[in-house]
Amino acid sequence: MTDRKELPKLIPPHGGYQDLQSYRMAEIVYDATVVFCNRFINIRSRTHDQMVQAARSGKQNIAEGSMASGTSKKFELKLVGVARASLEELLLDFQDYLRQHGLSLWTKDHPKAHEVRKLCYQKNRSYMTYKTYLEASPPEIAANAMVCLIHQANYLLDRQLRSLEKDFLKEGGFTERLYHARSRSRRKK
Numbered sequence: 001m002t003d004r005k006e007l008p009k010l011i012p013p014h015g016g017y018q019d020l021q022s023y024r025m026a027e028i029v030y031d032a033t034v035v036f037c038n039r040f041i042n043i044r045s046r047t048h049d050q051m052v053q054a055a056r057s058g059k060q061n062i063a064e065g066s067m068a069s070g071t072s073k074k075f076e077l078k079l080v081g082v083a084r085a086s087l088e089e090l091l092l093d094f095q096d097y098l099r100q101h102g103l104s105l106w107t108k109d110h111p112k113a114h115e116v117r118k119l120c121y122q123k124n125r126s127y128m129t130y131k132t133y134l135e136a137s138p139p140e141i142a143a144n145a146m147v148c149l150i151h152q153a154n155y156l157l158d159r160q161l162r163s164l165e166k167d168f169l170k171e172g173g174f175t176e177r178l179y180h181a182r183s184r185s186r187r188k189k
Contacts, residue, residue: 017066022156024125026059026083029146029153031127032134033090036146040097040139051093057086058153077164084157091150094143103140105147112141116148 017023033055041048065079098105106113119129127134133145 017063020062020066020160022080022083022153022160023059023062023066025120025149025153025156026055026062026087028125028127028130029087029090029149030055030059032130032146032149035127035134036142039135040142047093051090054086054090054093058083058090061086062157073164073167077161080157080161080164084154084161087150087154087157091147091154094146094150098140098143098147101139103143106144110144112144113148116145117152120152 030052034052037043037048037051041051061079061083065076065083068075068079095105097103116130116133119125122129130145130149134142137145
């Protein structure tokens with residue numbers, strides 16, 4: 001009987017997306033987008049549906065990529081990239097909303113932008129952390145708050161992608177692990 005410690009771990013731990021900061025931020029963006037769209041965009045509008053779907057795609061692709069990571073780092077990288085692209089699309093939608101409604105887009109140095117950005121340091125932040133900016137504010141403040149939140153989510157996703165790339169280059173993917181494990185097994189026989 002072979003000692004289990006000698007066997008290589010072919011499928012590493014995976015999942016745990018609920019603990020990823022990128023996922024948590026994407027979930028806040030999704031919840032906040034639904035609220036914003038329900039307040040300010042006609043529910044029958046294609047724009048309403050597309051914005052909600054882009055926000056959902058950001059969140060869901062992080063989760064799916066995390067779950068697939070045990071057997072495909074390539075697929076994880078692809079899905080996290082899709083999440084990042086979906087949130088970029090959503091960012092453009094909010095910037096378009098501001099421009100098309102004659103509303104100002106905050107610069108990164110705007111005092112309100114600083115207020116919103118500082119909230120990311122709160123422990124256990126959730127949609128409720130940002131609720132007043134989204135439910136009790138006029139569209140200009142709500143849309144700009146969303147722009148800030150999406151920038152933060154995109155920053156986290158960019159960092160996650162760089163980390164995934166490094167890990168892939170260092171450790172390889174599932175197919176490489178299978179090949180090496182099979183080669184070691186053959187050499188032992």
